[in-house]
Amino acid sequence: MSEIMISLKNISKTYTSMGDEVQALRSVSFDIFKGESVSVMGHSGSGKSTMLSIIGALNPPTSGIIEIDGIDLYKLSAEKRADFRREYLGFVFQQFQLIPYLTAIENVMLPLTTTKRSNKEKREMAAEVLKRVGLEKKMNRLPNQLSGGEQERVAIARAIVNEPPLILADEPTGSLDTKTGDEIMELFQELNEDGLTVLMVTHNPDNVRYLKRTIMMKDGILFQDQDGLVKPIVTKKV
């Protein structure tokens, strides 16, 4: 775990809201190594989602440098950043964010849409990841025909279908009951054990158990990057 996957150096982000200047991030610096699973915790407005969007190549910082796998994200053009997201990142959004008029397998195939793979290959890849998340029998259902947990699994399948090295998750269990939330967290843990780096923004302290490291944020400041203090590294929940 010596290679750095994500490197943030003095990242600041300021934006204007209702005429007021808001400083969402204040000179945040940290590294995340390949194969780590990291939770980012903090209250609403602490800047954790802003940080996730900056790491996700969606939101340029006001100042500072962010590198993923040695690539300075915001030196890339907007279109190159789109390519980067497709190749390097798997997003799991709040409330699943599935496309309502596409079936489960079509939703999973979305990141492959703009690649040059054949339709058959795309379908096979999507079917395989759906099988991995336990939805092989429901792949032709529309999102509204799936439960919340199943929709979350589809969202995770969509995030990993392109085999990205980094998963970014924003409150993935926020809309789920405890049992289903635990199942989803186990799935993230499995993915991490398979070698994927996971960075998850969460409110839920229970989720921390499944991740190896926790970062705390408050008012745009990284005030704690404590390995083992908030929660020790846990093994898979039994």
Next chain:
Amino acid sequence: MQLYNIIINNLLRRKAKMIFVLIGLSIGIATVVSVYGIVETMKVEMTRQVSEFGVNVVLTPDAGGLTFSYGGITLPEIMYDVESLTEEDVDIVRELPSNDMIKVISPKLLGTGMVKENKVIIVGANPQEEFLIKPWLRLSDENSEDTIVKDASTEEKPKDIDENSGDKKMDFESIDLARQNLEDLNLQDNQVIVGYEFATGLNIKTGDILNIYDKEFEVYGTLMESGSVEDKQILMNLNSAQEAFGRPGEITVIEMAVDYFGGSEETLLSEISNELPHAKVTSLRQESLRRDEVLVRLVRFGVTISIIILLVGMLVVALTMSNSVRERTREIGIFRAIGFRQYHIIKMVMMEGLIISIIGGIIGYVGGIIMARYAGPFISGMEIIVPWRVDLLFISIALAVAIGVVSSIYPAYQAVKQDPAESLRFI
């Protein structure tokens, strides 16, 4: 999974909006198609009528003189006794690149003479060509060559135009059928054919001898009454007239029967004008089209209405697409987050507009033609049936696509300028 799968699924999901846009677009296209269809069909019908008339292109020297008219349409003045065309000009016309369109050429020399102390217009021409180009000319029954006299009621009319095909052709052969024995109409140089009114007024009969320009001519026959200018004329061979008038090689007017459906009229007229700069070219079709006020008004009205409706259609498409993009803000944010380029988003929005446009173009075409078929005869006052035309279908689709694409530009721009982080409420 391709982009078009997403596009089609999205369109199917938003059926009501798609139908709304389609209706707006189709009405615009249908209006244009119906107006254009009616106008074009009117032009074709008028062309057919002019074609049936026989003479439809007239070449005269580019100067004023004697007024010449056909069927109530006054042509520019014909110059004679001052300046003329020549037989060389006739040869030039016969060798034009577009000469395939010219079915009959009838050069003639016009002059006046005194016959039985009455002034008369004398026409020197090839009688066969003259009869061919003027289907209404008939020799009267008293003539011995009654094989070339046909009763109008038994005459085979030119075939009707195939209403369902855009490829309309003037049927010269059917005109020829009425003149199948024209070969027998061979005037000797000392023979003339006398117009009905002049013959009856002076009691001239077949076989009579007339003195014209101090030369004796035998009356080959007299014309049946046609109500045209030929009733007051005397027809003789061209060379006889040239000799009688002392104007060898000269031509006053070249009349032609042109098959408008055999090529481009504009090209032919342009070739004539280029080769014979000293001649004035008059096309009956152009004249009649120019003079038809109904047509002119219809075109103006149609163009105005079409522009307004197309602009409204464009607005409807643009507003609906723009609204659709706004509704899909989050969706577009997801697409961008998972690696869709701006180009892919533009392509999706534009393709949606394109698909709707193509369907709108087809529906508009069908609706427009149906509308034109019902409204055409009423609007034009002519017995017309607007045909189903493939070229018009393509024009409709092209027009609809142009509207769709132009209308989708702003919504596509809106979609692309969205901040994906904001769309996903990351900040």
